[in-house]
Amino acid sequence: MLWIHPLLQLAALLIAIRVLFMGINRFRFQHLKRKCPFDWKGHVKYGKVAAWLWMAGLVLGLYMAQQSWGALGLTGPHYDVGMLMWPFILVGLVTGYILQKPSGKRPGMALVHGASNAVAFVLALHQTWSGVEAVRLLLL
Numbered sequence: 001m002l003w004i005h006p007l008l009q010l011a012a013l014l015i016a017i018r019v020l021f022m023g024i025n026r027f028r029f030q031h032l033k034r035k036c037p038f039d040w041k042g043h044v045k046y047g048k049v050a051a052w053l054w055m056a057g058l059v060l061g062l063y064m065a066q067q068s069w070g071a072l073g074l075t076g077p078h079y080d081v082g083m084l085m086w087p088f089i090l091v092g093l094v095t096g097y098i099l100q101k102p103s104g105k106r107p108g109m110a111l112v113h114g115a116s117n118a119v120a121f122v123l124a125l126h127q128t129w130s131g132v133e134a135v136r137l138l139l140l
């Protein structure tokens with residue numbers, strides 16, 4: 001059971017890589033006026049999968065830690081950064097849901113959306129690195 005969280009979050013990260021590259025294309029089109037293709041529906045669909053997986057995985061990580069060791073925070077920085085992540089994922093989700101229907105241009109909100117998801121992505125990279133350490137210490 002303890003393996004579900006790491007595997008889920010790894011899957012979410014792989015999907016997020018693709019979603020981020022799509023978003024960077026949109027950024028280049030919208031703000032840098034470059035000609036770039038943007039798969040709007042695909043970004044929305046896989047963006048939802050990645051963000052909701054991150055959220056579900058976070059809750060599961062907390063739950064499994066509490067169930068197994070009766071305490072939270074044993075993983076140190078992995079716990080701290082995990083708790084830092086959810087507000088960014090939430091802002092990315094809320095703005096994403098508002099932006100998902102093309103209704104004129106909202107470059108400001110798109111920027112907030114892109115930035116908070118980019119921060120979440122960088123934090124997820126940190127989680128992978130510290131998560132591997134957690135697997136070695138606690139699971140193997």
Ligand code: HEM
Pocket residue numbers: 016019020022023024026027028030031043044047048049050051092093095096097099100101105106107110111112113114115117118121
């Ligand atoms: C890991 C998750 C995600 C990442 C890394 C991500 C990243 C980005 C980035 C970098 C942009 C470009 C922002 C800009 O041009 O200033 C963007 C645009 C967009 N994203 Fe996401 N996104 C994610 C999830 C989502 C979700 C869950 C939704 C919908 C529910 C969504 C809907 C959109 C839409 C509609 C745009 C175009 C907005 C516009 O140009 O008006 N994204 N995303």
Ligand code: HEM
Pocket residue numbers: 001002003004005006007009010054057058060061062064065066071072073074075076078079081082083085123124127128130131132134135138139
């Ligand atoms: C978005 C990415 C991630 C988030 C937000 C996240 C968050 C968390 C949180 C909040 C906990 C509870 C920690 C505690 O109470 O000390 C946890 C536990 C844990 N995390 Fe992560 N994590 C992520 C990715 C990963 C990855 C990629 C791995 C492994 C490669 C991993 C491995 C672990 C392990 C082994 C635990 C112990 C509990 C369990 O196995 O279910 N995490 N995580």
